[in-house]
Amino acid sequence: MITKLFAKPLLYLAPLAGYTDQPYRLLCKEWGAEVLISEMVSADGLIRDSAKTVQFINFAAAERPFGIQIFGHDALTMAKAAEFIVPYQPDFIDINMGCPVKKVVRRGAGSALMQAPALAAQIVREVKSALCGQIPLSVKFRSGRDLQSLNYIDFGLLMQDSGADFITLHPRTAKQMFAGKSNWEHIAALKAKVHIPVIGNGDITTPEEASQMLSQTHCDGLMIGRGALGKPWFFKQCRDFLSLGSYAPITKTQLLDTVLKHIDNALLFKREIVVVREMRSQLCFYTKGQLGGAELRNKINHTETADELKNLLINGLDSL
Numbered sequence: 001m002i003t004k005l006f007a008k009p010l011l012y013l014a015p016l017a018g019y020t021d022q023p024y025r026l027l028c029k030e031w032g033a034e035v036l037i038s039e040m041v042s043a044d045g046l047i048r049d050s051a052k053t054v055q056f057i058n059f060a061a062a063e064r065p066f067g068i069q070i071f072g073h074d075a076l077t078m079a080k081a082a083e084f085i086v087p088y089q090p091d092f093i094d095i096n097m098g099c100p101v102k103k104v105v106r107r108g109a110g111s112a113l114m115q116a117p118a119l120a121a122q123i124v125r126e127v128k129s130a131l132c133g134q135i136p137l138s139v140k141f142r143s144g145r146d147l148q149s150l151n152y153i154d155f156g157l158l159m160q161d162s163g164a165d166f167i168t169l170h171p172r173t174a175k176q177m178f179a180g181k182s183n184w185e186h187i188a189a190l191k192a193k194v195h196i197p198v199i200g201n202g203d204i205t206t207p208e209e210a211s212q213m214l215s216q217t218h219c220d221g222l223m224i225g226r227g228a229l230g231k232p233w234f235f236k237q238c239r240d241f242l243s244l245g246s247y248a249p250i251t252k253t254q255l256l257d258t259v260l261k262h263i264d265n266a267l268l269f270k271r272e273i274v275v276v277r278e279m280r281s282q283l284c285f286y287t288k289g290q291l292g293g294a295e296l297r298n299k300i301n302h303t304e305t306a307d308e309l310k311n312l313l314i315n316g317l318d319s320l
């Protein structure tokens with residue numbers, strides 16, 4: 001079951017809370033993303049208020065292979081959340097041990113677990129046991145708390161020994177948040193030390209960089225987040241470059257078709273007013289760097305209906 005996740009170094013869409021919802025994931029899949037993951041879901045929320053939280057773990061068959069990412073700080077709660085997820089039969093469950101956001105770290109979850117390795121190991125063991133060997137388990141983490149306390153190698157080995165089937169490294173420290181550059185040497189060093197697959201993540205913004213991360217780190221998969229925001233076609237370009245050595249730029253027609261499809265996908269899952277509001281931040285990325293983009297974004301931010309939004313894009317993107 002797990003081997004299909006690494007049949008060749010596959011292209012993973014990174015979990016991006018607030019962005020990688022089902023409509024966007026489906027679009028990325030159509031454009032060549034090969035493995036999808038849910039936004040991070042609170043283990044506590046799942047077992048206490050599942051009616052509200054369950055929307056974040058729903059996925060379509062077309063999204064497979066699909067992983068559900070959970071976060072939390074208590075081993076028992078995490079195990080119960082995993083048990084809750086089992087009937088949904090995702091292709092893997094991922095534990096978030098990399099999130100540096102205050103709201104998460106303050107509660108001892110996300111990257112705070114890298115400073116509490118015994119607890120992190122207990123969480124992996126308990127979740128693994130709750131999965132009864134039915135669903136593979138992965139852990140996503142960073143390089144350490146700060147440059148003075150890099151512990152990604154010991155931490156990766158510990159996750160492996162505790163039962164993780166594969167791991168993902170975003171090689172920045174928690175203190176860095178998103179500043180500076182990912183240090184891909186950390187991915188290479190980790191890959192050389194562990195025997196489970198390692199997914200490389202961080203700062204892949206061009207197909208050439210995707211290829212470079214593979215050759216520099218020998219990782220088993222590439223995870224792409226911000227590089228694909230407003231660019232779901234980025235996955236196809238990366239795959240084309242990796243297999244053919246070249247890729248085509250997106251045409252204006254493809255760009256417009258993709259944006260409109262994104263809105264239509266979203267309307268299948270959410271109320272129109274929610275779609276119009278939520279699309280604003282996504283559309284910022286689609287129009288970023290385009291001449292006249294700022295003016296178009298300003299108009300988008302004052303739109304209240306999906307038809308208005310689509311017309312703005314049809315006229316606006318055409319004249320960019």
Ligand SMILES: Cc1cc2nc3c(=O)[nH]c(=O)nc-3n(C[C@H](O)[C@H](O)[C@H](O)COP(=O)(O)O)c2cc1C
Pocket residue numbers: 014015016017018019039040069096098099140170201202203204223224225226227
């Ligand atoms: C807006 C935003 C939301 C994110 N949400 C999550 C999340 O829910 N779970 C997670 O593990 N990482 C999350 N991340 C981190 C990304 O998955 C990824 O590790 C990071 O952005 C580096 O990859 P990139 O350079 O390809 O974006 C988030 C990052 C951003 C910018």
